[in-house]
Amino acid sequence: MKSNINKLLEKYWEGETSSAEEEELRNLLSKAEGFEEEKSFFGDIKKFSQVKNEKIQLPRLGSGRYFWIKIAAVLLFFLIATTAIQRYQVSKAEEAYLAVMEAFTLINDNMQKGTSQLEAMEEFRFLNTSHDMFNLKELQK
Amino acid sequence: MKTFFEAHIWPLKNKLYRMAYLWVKDREVANDVLQSVFEKAWIKRSELQKMENPAGWMMRSVKNESLQHFRMSKRFESLGDRDPEEESREVTDTEDAIQRVFYFMETLPEKQQEIFQLREVEGLAYEEIAAYLELSMDQVKVNLFRARKALREHLTSKRNEKQHQ
Numbered sequence: 001m002k003s004n005i006n007k008l009l010e011k012y013w014e015g016e017t018s019s020a021e022e023e024e025l026r027n028l029l030s031k032a033e034g035f036e037e038e039k040s041f042f043g044d045i046k047k048f049s050q051v052k053n054e055k056i057q058l059p060r061l062g063s064g065r066y067f068w069i070k071i072a073a074v075l076l077f078f079l080i081a082t083t084a085i086q087r088y089q090v091s092k093a094e095e096a097y098l099a100v101m102e103a104f105t106l107i108n109d110n111m112q113k114g115t116s117q118l119e120a121m122e123e124f125r126f127l128n129t130s131h132d133m134f135n136l137k138e139l140q141k
Numbered sequence: 142m143k144t145f146f147e148a149h150i151w152p153l154k155n156k157l158y159r160m161a162y163l164w165v166k167d168r169e170v171a172n173d174v175l176q177s178v179f180e181k182a183w184i185k186r187s188e189l190q191k192m193e194n195p196a197g198w199m200m201r202s203v204k205n206e207s208l209q210h211f212r213m214s215k216r217f218e219s220l221g222d223r224d225p226e227e228e229s230r231e232v233t234d235t236e237d238a239i240q241r242v243f244y245f246m247e248t249l250p251e252k253q254q255e256i257f258q259l260r261e262v263e264g265l266a267y268e269e270i271a272a273y274l275e276l277s278m279d280q281v282k283v284n285l286f287r288a289r290k291a292l293r294e295h296l297t298s299k300r301n302e303k304q305h306q
Contacts (some may be wrong), residue, residue, distance in 0.1 A: 013293050015286035019266060035302075037296040041245075047238035049262045053158035055172050058151055059183035 009038070063124055145190045150182055153196055156263050157203050162206035163246070163258055174206045200273045245295050249288055256281055257288040 008025040011017045017025065025048075029039050154175065161171035182189060189195045189202060242262075246254045251273075259270045270281045 011288055014283055017291055019264060037299050041241075041292070041296060044238040044242045045261050047236065048159065048242045049264075051239065053161070053172060053175060056154055056158070056176050056179065059180050087297070094197055102164045 002026060002034070005029060005032055005035065009035075144186075144194070146183065146186045150186070150189065150197060150199060153199055154179070157199060159205055159262060160193050160255075160258065163243075163254060164204060164209055170210060171207075173201060174210060178202045180208050190254075194272050196269075196271045198279075201275070213232065245292065248295070251290055252276075252280075253284045253288040253291070256284045257292075260285055 005028050008028070009118065012022065012025060015018055026042050029035055029042060032039075041103065149178075155272060157178070158171055158175050162168060162249055167172050178199065178274045181202065189198065192198055238275075249257060255274060256276075259265045259273060261295060265273070267278055267281050267285075270276070271278050276284075
């Protein structure tokens with residue numbers, strides 16, 4: 001058994017052992033006398049290979065650390081976006097109203113200007129009333 | 142019926158935890174690193190399913206997350222928030238056996254540590270190690286040979302110490 005272990009150990013140190021041979025080497029070492037350092041080290045390795053993680057949790061939908069923060073951020077974004085759009089629409093409507101009012105004022109001003117310029121035309125209404133100014137009937141007599 | 146994530150990714154948790162432990166040298170931090178990687182993997186689960194080597198992707202993600210942890214802790218150190226216990230970056234495990242394994246592994250270069258752990262602790266085949274760490278088979282074999290050579294010297298010196306006592 002000892003020679004078998006030595007042979008496998010030599011192969012192991014050279015990095016030429018297969019996984020099955022390494023398993024066999026560990027088994028032989030556990031039963032053999034001597035080889036205390038190798039046995040101890042392989043024993044330590046085995047203990048390390050048995051270290052398990054008991055705390056980690058299987059991720060599920062909504063289990064992420066920042067899941068609810070992300071949801072809140074998305075909701076906040078939509079809230080802000082909706083408010084901004086509404087405000088934009090209101091300001092657009094106000095702008096349109098002011099523009100229409102401004103146009104009406106302009107029309108009104110120009111109308112007034114035009115009307116005042118037409119005041120001279122008022123005199124034309126007397127053009128056809130010469131018989132009122134002069135009593136033609138009396139003159140004919 | 143188990144999902145792809147539950148059947149193929151979730152069972153890697155202990156193997157990945159021990160690798161994270163090698164990289165961050167602290168069980169609590171290793172747990173945080175792993176939880177964060179699993180959450181990212183959960184989000185990318187449909188992409189992972191299409192990958193050729195999802196286990197390799199997980200391994201590399203754990204390594205990147207561990208390095209990210211170091212970058213963050215270094216940033217805090219530079220702000221004067223240095224933890225004196227972390228200065229040496231040595232494992233102080235409650236279990237003597239694990240402490241002894243790390244005592245030896247810390248004498249090796251990083252790549253040898255990773256390959257040594259994947260082979261000796263996790264029992265992976267050379268091909269798997271090469272795929273996990275994105276290395277060639279030759280690189281895996283050479284690094285493992287060097288790590289074992291160092292182990293042989295380590296055990297021989299321990300034997301000699303005992304004989305002298």
